[in-house]
Amino acid sequence: MTFDLSHRARLGLAAAAIALAAGGIGYGIARLDRDQAPQQAAENGRKILYWYDPMVPSQHFDKPGKSPFMDMQLIPKYADGAAGEAGVKIDPARVQNLGVRVATAQRGLLSSGLSATGTIDFNQRDVAIVQARAAGFVQRVYARAPGDVVGAGAPLADLLVPEWAGAQAEYLAVRRTRDAALTRAARQRLALLGMPAGTIAAVERSGRPHNVITVSTPTGGMIKTLGVRQGMTVTAGQTLAEVNGLGTVWLNAAVPEAMAGRLRPGQAATAMLAAWPGERFAGRVAMILPDVQAESRTLTVRIELANRGGRLRPGMFASVDFGGASRSALLVPSEAVIRTGKRNLVMLALSQGRYQPAEVQTGSDAGGQTEILAGLAEGEKVVASGQFLLDSEASLSGVEARPIAGATTATVASPALYEAVGRIERIDAKGVTLDHGAVPALKWPAMTMTFRLGSPALARGFKAGDRVRFGFDQPPEGPTLLRMTREGVR
Structure with missing residues (x-):
């Protein structure tokens, strides 16, 4: 036991x-x-909310592992990248590898001019046609050929006109009768036969018939066609030569149809040619041709240029700059704008390595700069290189683009959200009354309204009738002017 x-x-x-x-x-x-x-x-001290597949970001997982959708590891979503904070946070090392370059939205002078290319052509309004006045025979031709440049009165050929010999003999006989009425009738008959006044005068001076006439050019220029040869027979009205003047030439420039509204007849233009480097040839828009080239979607703008010394030769290639006054505008590099076809975006560079897309309304482009009409404030930083990859990352992370109405101006010195051009109607203690154009960002039509002054100093130096470009915001008190400059002055 x-x-x-x-x-x-x-x-x-x-x-x-x-x-x-x-x-x-x-x-x-x-x-x-x-x-x-x-x-x-x-x-590394960062709280993980969930794991996700970047190709299917809407599906969340509570632990790491391999994605059921793709042959890749799941990626953690950190709390410091939550949707409650603006933008998406990108690791600085990745930003450096992407070659991200940042630019600041700032005001500058935007040229309203337009550049295009074209070729020199003959002035088709300066063409002279040389024809035979009567039937005859070519007795002599002068050393001329198509392409020759000749002066006014240059001889082309000597024509023997048998019909004129008899008519001139009758006229001389009538003159000897001293019958004024018959003499006038006989002289008129010579003119109706196509005889030049100089030939008739020579007959009167010499007293004998002149049935050989020298055909000459009525104006100077280049011989485009020459249809007279030794020994040939010509008929009345037959074209013997065509001469195109060279005093002025046309520059036919191809302008995109989207820019056609910025041009008008009479507008100044300046041409530059490779043949004359550093020299500028001034001219004016003579005409905007009514048809559009279907293949290139361009309009032909005809510019008339003076051709002193005949240096501008048809066929030469030229670039043309259509003059326009510069104006103040909010500018960003053109490469910073992401154009989706439905809207325009820029990628904002925020603090602490965050990035957020923002919708903007763009204006004109010039010199690699794009005008921002709304959606961006002066002083905000935008990504000018690598923005497409950042935008893709933001889309995968579900980051929404900042709308145009959500642009902030708290950190800028001159926070003009909206811009317009107008004419000052009245200035008083209450503000400035402006007759202004449309404001697309606010869907305002052209109208006349009074704006409060953000500072009394804004109205100094201005008077009724001045054309101005102004910037304003919309606080609860009403539209308030924050910037105003004379049009074309920064």
């Missing part, structure tokens, strides 16, 4: 020892789990 009790006691002690050991192991495992839990919930 004693043995049995002792044996049972030893068994109980062994069981207790095993239980204690198991409890210790369980405690150790539980403690290990508790120690590792913070590591799963945080990485």
Whole structure:
């Protein structure tokens, strides 16, 4: 009996020892789990909200692993990149690898001019046609050929006109009768036969017929066609030559149809040619041709240029700049604008390595700069290089673009959200009354209204009738002027 009790006691002690050991192991495992839990919930001090597949960002997972959609590891979503904070945060190392370059939206002078290319052509309004006045024979031709440049009165050919010989002899006979009426009638007959006044006068001076006439050019220029040869017979009205003047030439420039509204007849233009580097040839828009080239979607703008010395030769290639006064505008690099076809975006560079797309309304482009009409404030920073990759990252992270109405101006010195051009109607203590154009960002039509002055100094130096470009915002008190400059002056 004693043995049995002792044996049972030893068994109980062994069981207790095993239980204690198991409890210790369980405690150790539980403690290990508790120690590792913070590591799963945080990485480098950053709290993980969930894991996701960047190709299917809407699907969230509560632990890391391989994506069920793609053969790739899930990516953690950190709390410091939550939707409650603006933009998406990009690791600085990735930003450097992407070659991100940042530019500041700032005011500057935007040229309202337009550049295009074209070719020099003949002035088709300065064309002279040389025709035979009567039927005859070519007795002599002068050393002329198509392409020759000749002066006014240059001889082309000598024509023998038999019909004129008889008519001139009759006229001389009538003159000798001294009958004034018959003489006038006979002289008129010579003119009706196509005889030049100079030939008639020569007949009167010499008293003998002149049935050989020298055909000459009525104006100077280039011989485009020459249809007279030695020994040929010509008929009355036959074209012998065509001469195109070179005093002025046309520059036919191809202008995109989207820019056609910025041009008008009479507008100044300046041409530059490779043949005369550094020299500028001034001219004016003579005409905007009514048809559009279907292949290139361009209009032909005809510019008339003076051709002193005949240096501008048809066929030469030229670039043309249509003059226009510069004006003040909010500018960003053109490469910073993402044009989707439905809207225009820029990628804002925020603080602490965050980036957010923002919708903007763009205006004119010139010199690699784009005018921003709304959606961006002076002083805000935009990404000018690598913005497409950042925009893709923002889209995958579900970051919404900042709307135009959401642009902030709290950090800028001159926070003009909206811009317009108008004419001052009246200035008084209440503000400035402006007859202004449409404001597309606010969907305002052209109208006349009074704006409060953000500062009394804004109206100094201005008077009724001045054309101005102005910027304003819309606080609860009403539209308030924040900037005003004369049109074309920064």
